[in-house]
Amino acid sequence: MSGLYLHIPFCRQACTYCDFYFSTSKDRGGVLDAMELELIKRSRELGDGRVGTIYFGGGTPSLLEPGRISTFIQQAQDLFRVERDAEMTLEANPDDITAERLAEWKVGGITRISLGTQSFRDERLKWMGRAHDARQALTSIDLIAKAGFKTWTIDLIYGLPEMSIEEWDEQLTIALDHGMPHLSAYCLTVEEKTVLAHQVKKGGVHMPGDDTQSAQFDRLMERMDAAGLDHYEISNFGKPGHYSRHNTSYWEGVPYLGIGPSAHSFDGITRRWNLSNNAGYVKALNERTVYWESETLTPAQRTNERLMTGLRTAKGVDIAKLEVDALRINSSAFQQHVSNGSMRIADGRLVLSRAGRHFADRIASDLFVTDDDR
Numbered sequence: 099m100s101g102l103y104l105h106i107p108f109c110r111q112a113c114t115y116c117d118f119y120f121s122t123s124k125d126r127g128g129v130l131d132a133m134e135l136e137l138i139k140r141s142r143e144l145g146d147g148r149v150g151t152i153y154f155g156g157g158t159p160s161l162l163e164p165g166r167i168s169t170f171i172q173q174a175q176d177l178f179r180v181e182r183d184a185e186m187t188l189e190a191n192p193d194d195i196t197a198e199r200l201a202e203w204k205v206g207g208i209t210r211i212s213l214g215t216q217s218f219r220d221e222r223l224k225w226m227g228r229a230h231d232a233r234q235a236l237t238s239i240d241l242i243a244k245a246g247f248k249t250w251t252i253d254l255i256y257g258l259p260e261m262s263i264e265e266w267d268e269q270l271t272i273a274l275d276h277g278m279p280h281l282s283a284y285c286l287t288v289e290e291k292t293v294l295a296h297q298v299k300k301g302g303v304h305m306p307g308d309d310t311q312s313a314q315f316d317r318l319m320e321r322m323d324a325a326g327l328d329h330y331e332i333s334n335f336g337k338p339g340h341y342s343r344h345n346t347s348y349w350e351g352v353p354y355l356g357i358g359p360s361a362h363s364f365d366g367i368t369r370r371w372n373l374s375n376n377a378g379y380v381k382a383l384n385e386r387t388v389y390w391e392s393e394t395l396t397p398a399q400r401t402n403e404r405l406m407t408g409l410r411t412a413k414g415v416d417i418a419k420l421e422v423d424a425l426r427i428n429s430s431a432f433q434q435h436v437s438n439g440s441m442r443i444a445d446g447r448l449v450l451s452r453a454g455r456h457f458a459d460r461i462a463s464d465l466f467v468t469d470d471d472r
């Protein structure tokens with residue numbers, strides 16, 4: 099069973115912290131037509147053709163006419179064996195949500211809405227360069243909750259400059275009061291070549307320290323635990339039955355096909371990524387030239403990916419599936435993280451403790467191997 103990802107590379111405006119590939123052009127038809135062409139061209143790449151999840155990400159897929167989303171779904175159903183109960187997620191921004199559009203997405207096959215809420219405070223949304231305001235965030239959540247999707251989720255950002263623990267608590271209370279079954283909460287990070295990076299470099303913005311961000315992560319875990327949302331991945335919390343199946347597949351190394359500019363694909367051994375340039379992508383598709391790069395992962399790289407993604411999940415890493423014995427090769431780092439309580443082995447899996455989740459990426463990289471280690 100595989101996943102299908104469609105990258106819709108358009109946004110209304112640029113958020114200051116964002117480093118995803120998108121364009122603010124209103125001329126979208128050429129890219130969407132080229133994506134349909136790519137889908138047809140690559141329809142044999144998915145093994146037995148069984149698709150369990152379809153994910154429209156971006157960019158801002160909710161900017162498209164709902165009919166265009168249902169056309170992609172129909173096309174996928176014609177080309178692949180899409181499971182009857184497939185999860186079909188649409189990323190949407192609050193400024194695109196209306197009861198009518200929600201109904202059209204649902205009729206077209208969407209089962210899950212992922213709402214880019216980010217904050218319930220106007221001044222924060224403005225600072226981030228978001229196109230919506232707090233009222234739209236709240237109204238859209240209410241509309242989604244009533245629309246009858248199988249499930250839905252919202253995104254929130256913490257670790258903002260001068261964010262107090264009280265402000266973060268308030269954000270979580272608002273979200274929980276609106277009955278969300280799933281939350282993705284991300285700590286603000288400064289990515290290179292973003293407006294935010296420029297602001298920080300110039301001294302106009304001061305990012306909070308690690309201790310402040312860490313305290314907010316602790317509060318997040320406490321609040322979600324008390325509300326009955328499982329912490330199933332570092333940034334993701336869900337009620338039972340509401341976990342993201344698509345993202346869980348990524349973390350478990352399941353193959354997926356990525357369509358659209360900048361989209362990534364993985365067949366279990368080779369990673370492939372498309373050109374991050376709309377015009378170049380369209381031209382290459384139409385002229386049948388190459389629009390991607392690829393890399394075949396070595397056993398050490400596959401081991402490191404399993405450590406990096408698996409340690410972020412509550413299920414942890416199946417040690418028997420590691421192709422290179424990372425725990426023996428890095429035994430002193432492994433022993434150190436076990437003895438300081440960051441990590442343990444349970445039922446043959448390497449799992450982080452609550453304290454260890456603060457340093458998941460660092461712990462994973464301490465266990466990394468090289469092909470020379472084998």
Ligand code: SF4
Nearest residue numbers: 109112113116156157
């Ligand atoms: S809407 Fe999403 S993808 Fe678009 S600029 Fe903002 S954060 Fe990036």
